[in-house]
Amino acid sequence: MASDFDIFHVRRGAMSNAWTTGRMRWYGAAIVLLAIVLGATAILLVTRERASGIVSIATDPPKATVFIDGRWVGHTPLVVELTAGTHRIVIQKEGYHPIEREIFADPSEPEASYDFSLEPEISSDAPGDRRERIRQLKLLVEEALRRGDYVAPENANALYYLNQLQRLAPDDPFVPEMRERIRRLLRQQAEASRRRKHLS
Numbered sequence: 001m002a003s004d005f006d007i008f009h010v011r012r013g014a015m016s017n018a019w020t021t022g023r024m025r026w027y028g029a030a031i032v033l034l035a036i037v038l039g040a041t042a043i044l045l046v047t048r049e050r051a052s053g054i055v056s057i058a059t060d061p062p063k064a065t066v067f068i069d070g071r072w073v074g075h076t077p078l079v080v081e082l083t084a085g086t087h088r089i090v091i092q093k094e095g096y097h098p099i100e101r102e103i104f105a106d107p108s109e110p111e112a113s114y115d116f117s118l119e120p121e122i123s124s125d126a127p128g129d130r131r132e133r134i135r136q137l138k139l140l141v142e143e144a145l146r147r148g149d150y151v152a153p154e155n156a157n158a159l160y161y162l163n164q165l166q167r168l169a170p171d172d173p174f175v176p177e178m179r180e181r182i183r184r185l186l187r188q189q190a191e192a193s194r195r196r197k198h199l200s
Helices: 004-050 129-147 158-168 174-199
Strands: 052-060 065-068 071-075 078-083 085-092 099-105 112-117
Touching: 052 085, 052 099, 065 078, 071 078, 099 112, 112 129, 129 158, 129 174, 158 174
Parallel strands: 052 112
Antiparallel strands: 052 078, 065 071, 065 085, 085 099
């Protein structure tokens, strides 16, 4: 026959087991909840990190004012973080034609670089403006060739300036001479590219 002492110990043991089981369930629930919170935080951080891209913007000449999506962001050269996708950029500098373009922020790329060449403004009322404009366009053609900007970027390449020059001075021998030079350089580029592909 069990004594009161034995019954007390049996009851106490049962209570202790029930309390331990309850505590283990609580710990298990807390661990699951913590894992969910940490997982959600990690997903949020990764999503946030992937939702933006770094964009570098430079101009020639520098210190031009930059607006992105209608908001002032600073002066060139600059580096900005933008939400992923397409953005409208406007670049302005006194004495130069403004530039309006679309740029793309790609979260999968470390940094997207955009370089813009600003085109000087010349007043059409100024005396000798045609001669000055021809002189400046020739300089812009030569600078673009030195940079290797034969047909790109848009509105800031050697061919673009040459077409403008041809409209102003169709009989200037500089125009056919530079056209032939651009053709030759593009052929050389294409041949070099073919050789590299053949070697690889």
